[in-house]
Amino acid sequence: MVTREEVEAAYSRTAGWVRHTPVLESGTAEPYHLWFKLEYMQHTGTFKARGAFNRLLTAKENGWLNPHAGVVVASGGNAGLANAYAASKLGVPATVFVPESAPANKVHKLYAIGARVVQGGSEYAEAYAAALEFAEEKGAVYCHAYDQPEIVAGAGGVGLELLDQLPDVDTILVAVGGGGLVGGIAAATQGSARVVGVEPETAPTLHAALAAGEPVDVPVSGVAADSLGARRVGTICFDVARRTGVQSVLVSDDAIIKARRKLWESYRIIVEHGAAAAYAALLTGAYAPRDGETVAVVLCGANTDPAQL
Incomplete structure (x- = not known):
């Protein structure tokens, strides 16, 4: 809540x-x-930049933000852009998992911001599962596209x-x-x-x-x-x-x-x-x-x- x-x-x-x-x-x-x-x-x-900054700044305050692993998000575009931008401003890497259907203009912007983009699967659910696995393996802060406090x-x-x-x-x-x-x-x-x-x-x-x-x-x-x-x-x-x-x-x-x-x-x-x-x-x-x-x-x-x- x-x-x-x-x-x-x-x-x-x-x-x-x-x-x-x-x-x-x-x-x-x-x-x-x-x-x-x-x-x-x-x-x-x-609007997603607001949540991205709040998530990452909170993680930094609590010592969760590994400067080497950074953050990871699964997104068809907008959440990935927001979290990649916030990560760049905080000086940590961002890895973004996107489905094959992600709009090309958004994927290009992700690269321009400096994110590592991993594209695969036909739906968001597949990108989501891959992002969670990455967070577990690498110790990256996971940023949900919409369902985190x-x-x-x-x-x-x-x-x-x-x-x-x-x-x-x-x-x-x-x-x-x-x-x-x-x-x-x-x-x-x-x-x-x-x-x-x-x-x-x-x-x-x-x-x-x-x-x-x-x-x-x-x-x-x-x-x-x-x-x-x-x-x-x-x-x-x-x-x-x-x-x-x-x-x-x-x-x-x-x-x-x-x-x-x-x-x-x-x-x-x-x-x-x-x-x-x-x-x-x-x-x-x-x-x-x-x-x-x-x-x-x-x-x-x-x-x-x-x-x-």
Whole structure:
């Protein structure tokens, strides 16, 4: 379980290591007030830098961080980028296991940061198993992509910043894959704002877990699978979601594609499909704000190919 107190501690610990990302008012003539949290402007183009720094700084404080073995992570891209970047800033090596399906642009960025990349297997689960074996053999600090207390608490800094920037925010829309971000934000904002998780119809991890009463495996496919491709929501996210009353809504691939294109056409914002999912909930009515409601959409990542717009 992750609490607001843990999020606040993580936010203090990572101050000076991560960016304070801005918010942007939509300027549209809707009966509600819409803002975007521009978290895609975070280091490495994704919110995951927050959790990565919190995990590694905590490990360093506790003497877990072997300067020779460094850190290891299994990731289709974004978590690998974040942890490799954090490791480089702390002066330790990073090994990243990725499936063969990992987007080429993200793999190239991993190499550019200086990570050792091990690519193999068709799915994240295979990369995950290989990373755990590496951590055991080499003594590297394992950084889970979304289901570790330090990772979730670090991601929750997005929620703390939003409360500071928009004290009257009523609802926060957040894309969900493994659930690290939505879990962190829900923990940070409990009692202050409603949190709605938005998921592709083709990867409904939180939606299925809430319906089943526990995390369950789901089939994964679709345009956002490179960033929202977890087969099972994290246990931390699930526990926080139940405790705080997080809602879950689903959107189609077509809606995600249209939302991504509209962000570019209306705001000149380029995000990956996973990040656009949160905005798609508004465009489709999957989440319908009441009149006068203040809504914040978290745009959580921009590691994408602009040519695909």
